[in-house]
Amino acid sequence: EIVMTQSPATLSVSPGERATLSCRASQSVSSNLAWYQQKSGQAPRFLIYGASIRATGIPARFSGSGSGTEFTLTISSLQSEDFAVYYCQQYNNWPLTFGGGTKVE
């Protein structure tokens, strides 16, 4: 099983600042990496697939990068609605696995 590790667990940022979230895979997942946003009490929202391709309707301030084992989600200028927990997920191997999440507060 591929273990996905996200850091930091909690990221404290102010509105308008840049947020950089990291996700590391225990072995290469190529570019088969997705990101999700989850607000309290809500279902996850799909943000990015293929490590860097934004899903339909996702604002350009969200960007993803990386390949292999190291990935980054960047929020260029944090808006109030962006405070949430973010999860990465690999889909290169079975079982499909998620990281433990980064809370942006």
Place this chain on the structure above:
Amino acid sequence: EVQLVESGGGLVQPGGSLRLSCAASGFTFSNYWMSWVRQAPGKGLEWVANIGEDGSEKYYVDSVRGRFTISRDNAKNSLYLQMNSLRAEDTAVYYCARDTYRFFDYWGQGTLVTVSS
């Protein structure tokens, strides 16, 4: 508009069974893989199982294999999860998700399963 609506959650005793359902609308259900993803209280996301477009392919996480069965009825645009031999560690919100090449582009609001005596 894509909609996924789960139902069937509730309180069940350890060793008991429960069947979850997910009603899909707003897309051609028979053209997509579908998944169940769960989230224990205060914890992260865990993929549970998925099923191919015609139901012939199914995959499970090890912790549920042999106890849970995923199925679908394309005529009814519905996805199911039969859960047997439930354990306390199966307590979670269970989400139905549209599975597009093994990532999840649409999610339901979830249904809570609580396993407790």
